[in-house]
Amino acid sequence: MSGYHKETKEEKKQKRGHAVCLPSPAQSHIGAMLKLAKLLHQRAGFRITFVNTEFNHARFLSSHPSFFSTGLDDFQFVTIPDGLPPPSGPDADRDVPELCEATRTFMPLPFSRLVAALLETSSDEPGGISCILCDGFMSFAATPAARQFNVPLLFFWPVSATSFLASKHYRAIKDKLRPLAPHKDASSSEANTFLDTVIDWVPGMKGMRVRDLPNSGFFPNQVAKTK
Structure with missing residues (x-):
């Protein structure tokens, strides 16, 4: 032993x-x-x-x-x-x-x-x-x-699960939403309409809107219009 x-x-x-x-x-x-x-x-x-x-x-x-x-x-x-x-x-x-x-x-x-x-x-x-x-x-x-x-x-x-998924699919989300985004000089009404767009093509993000994405990297000009 x-x-x-x-x-x-x-x-x-x-x-x-x-x-x-x-x-x-x-x-x-x-x-x-x-x-x-x-x-x-x-x-x-x-x-x-x-x-x-x-x-x-x-x-x-x-x-x-x-x-x-x-x-x-x-x-x-x-x-x-x-x-x-x-x-x-x-x-x-x-x-x-x-x-x-x-x-x-x-x-x-x-x-x-x-x-x-x-x-x-x-x-x-x-x-x-x-x-x-x-x-x-x-x-x-x-x-x-x-x-x-x-x-x-x-x-x-x-970060939250939403932020993680948004970061993981950043390029796909950005590319699909870019043609829909109003110009930076658009009215607050146009910005709000865009920010209410539902993201229904990313697994795990059903029901999420553009305004629910992290602000720093996704369309900050439109977010600023609503503040």
């Missing part, structure tokens, strides 16, 4: 996973990813690298200083640029359409460089990076790095 062996602290550390978490640079998405990262860290023993944009991290530092003063073992925050010029002031906001375009164009390369640096610095630690945990809206930034370095990629969708 073999004797009981109690794992040493070093042996436990060697078995720990390492997740690189990449949220979408929006407050609600960052909060949801941070909660998941904390659960992985506290309950599953993962080491966490949480990736924020430089702009959002600066705001996070100023609004949650106690979080960083206490510190968490093996839970680190790192930053990458979002592709936009520095803000005009500490309270300035990012323009959402500009931010979406900038991150889509600019962020894949800095994120790949970050993953490369993390793999290099963790070369002496077993496992390196166990997975990249990516917000579903940030696949364009994480997928190239995951493929280049052969790191498992997991998607986290902190």
Whole structure:
């Protein structure tokens, strides 16, 4: 009968996973990813690298200083640029359409460089990076790095089922509705008529109207007309 062996602290550390978490640079998405990262860290023993944009991290530092003063073992925050010029002031906001375009164009390369640096610095630690945990809206930034370095990629969708289906079928929905969309200078009555169009060709979205879609990517001009 073999004797009981109690794992040493070093042996436990060697078995720990390492997740690189990449949220979408929006407050609600960052909060949801941070909660998941904390659960992985506290309950599953993962080491966490949480990736924020430089702009959002600066705001996070100023609004949650106690979080960083206490510190968490093996839970680190790192930053990458979002592709936009520095803000005009500490309270300035990012323009959402500009931010979406900038991150889509600019962020894949800095994120790949970050993953490369993390793999290099963790070369002496077993496992390196166990997975990249990516917000579903940030696949364009994480997928190239995951493929280049052969790191498992997991998607986290902190949105409703409607938003998920709308994102999945974005191109088909947009292409079919575009000919029906009124001009951006159309009246509010015309915009409302269009926004009440029922989407009946996407599985799982029966009865949903155009106005029920996420506003940021689907016909924002028409939505603005009704406000």
